[in-house]
Amino acid sequence: MNRIAFFIFAVxxxxxxxxxHSKKEVEQDIARHRAMAEAHEAAAKCLESGKKPxxxxxxxxxxxxxxxxxxxxxxxxxx
Numbered sequence: 006m007n008r009i010a011f012f013i014f015a016v017x018x019x020x021x022x023x024x025x026h027s028k029k030e031v032e033q034d035i036a037r038h039r040a041m042a043e044a045h046e047a048a049a050k051c052l053e054s055g056k057k058p059x060x061x062x063x064x065x066x067x068x069x070x071x072x073x074x075x076x077x078x079x080x081x082x083x084x
Contacts, residue, residue, distance in 0.1 A: 037073070041072050041078050041079055044065055044078055045078065047068060048062070048064065048068075062077075066078070
């Protein structure tokens with residue numbers, strides 16, 4: 006029973022966090038995510054074309070300026 010009560014409590018907290026964003030803010034987030042996805046797709050195509058990773062990273066950074074945190078446009082993976 007305690008697990009169910011905890012789950013309901015946790016879900017209610019998450020609903021409160023969602024309610025803090027206006028519809029306009031959510032739409033802006035969606036647009037930013039789509040722009041970041043396009044920038045990452047372009048970076049993947051850049052690498053597929055045989056360009057050097059450094060050049061593709063630079064292009065990604067330029068495309069993502071002002072969209073995401075960090076120099077990898079909100080994404081970083083291990084190599």
